[in-house]
Amino acid sequence: MEYDLHIHTHHSSCSILKASTLLKIAKRVGLNGIAVADHNSIKGGVEVSKLNKDKDFEVIPSIEVNTDRGHVLGLYVNKDVKPGDFFEVSEEIRRQGGIAVMAHPFRMIPKLRSDLNGVDVKKYLDAVECYNARTSYFGNRAAVKFAEKNKLAKTGGSDSHFSFEIGRSRTIFEGDLTNAIKNRKTRVKGSNVTGLAGSVLSFFTKRVLRRW
Ligand SMILES: [Zn+2]
Numbered sequence: 413m414e415y416d417l418h419i420h421t422h423h424s425s426c427s428i429l430k431a432s433t434l435l436k437i438a439k440r441v442g443l444n445g446i447a448v449a450d451h452n453s454i455k456g457g458v459e460v461s462k463l464n465k466d467k468d469f470e471v472i473p474s475i476e477v478n479t480d481r482g483h484v485l486g487l488y489v490n491k492d493v494k495p496g497d498f499f500e501v502s503e504e505i506r507r508q509g510g511i512a513v514m515a516h517p518f519r520m521i522p523k524l525r526s527d528l529n530g531v532d533v534k535k536y537l538d539a540v541e542c543y544n545a546r547t548s549y550f551g552n553r554a555a556v557k558f559a560e561k562n563k564l565a566k567t568g569g570s571d572s573h574f575s576f577e578i579g580r581s582r583t584i585f586e587g588d589l590t591n592a593i594k595n596r597k598t599r600v601k602g603s604n605v606t607g608l609a610g611s612v613l614s615f616f617t618k619r620v621l622r623r624w
């Protein structure tokens with residue numbers, strides 16, 4: 413199976429992706445499933461999963477929550493999770509039966525980098541995003557080392573905000589995703605060649621387009 417576990421929609425202010433476009437392209441690029449995670453909102457995830465009628469394609473309602481220690485992805489959540497304290501966010505994701513994934517922990521931008529010093533990560537996280545298509549080679553490599561050192565599963569996600577980014581990074585596994593993550597049987601692959609273009613467009617969308 414190949415899943416892209418980090419895609420935004422127009423419900424994020426830095427993205428213009430529509431649910432129907434997203435779904436169509438995700439299938440066209442050969443994905444078997446996706447996690448749709450908007451910033452601090454499950455709106456996009458709910459919208460895309462309702463739209464999906466294909467039993468052979470999984471849409472995981474998800475969220476990307478801002479915390480004081482970095483961005484945390486909550487996969488399989490059904491309610492919004494309030495941004496704020498990392499520990500509370502992780503507990504709320506778990507309380508909803510979700511999977512907690514640290515997103516792009518070593519991104520260059522300080523505000524988006526994680527601070528996990530002194531945290532017993534195994535208690536609060538199920539996985540680490542080890543290939544984010546908007547993160548540098550070095551940032552992703554550091555994430556792989558971190559996941560291995562802490563015995564956490566690895567996920568791959570494009571962090572798509574635009575259609576051309578969908579599927580640029582993937583999580584590869586056999587069978588069921590939840591089991592694969594719990595048993596640390598996932599692999600990642602990806603390319604970050606479109607990452608910079610995507611990031612620049614997001615900046616433009618948020619700061620210019622949305623202000624008109
Ligand atoms: Zn993020």
Ligand SMILES: [Zn+2]
Nearest residue numbers: 418420476571
């Ligand atoms: Zn994101």
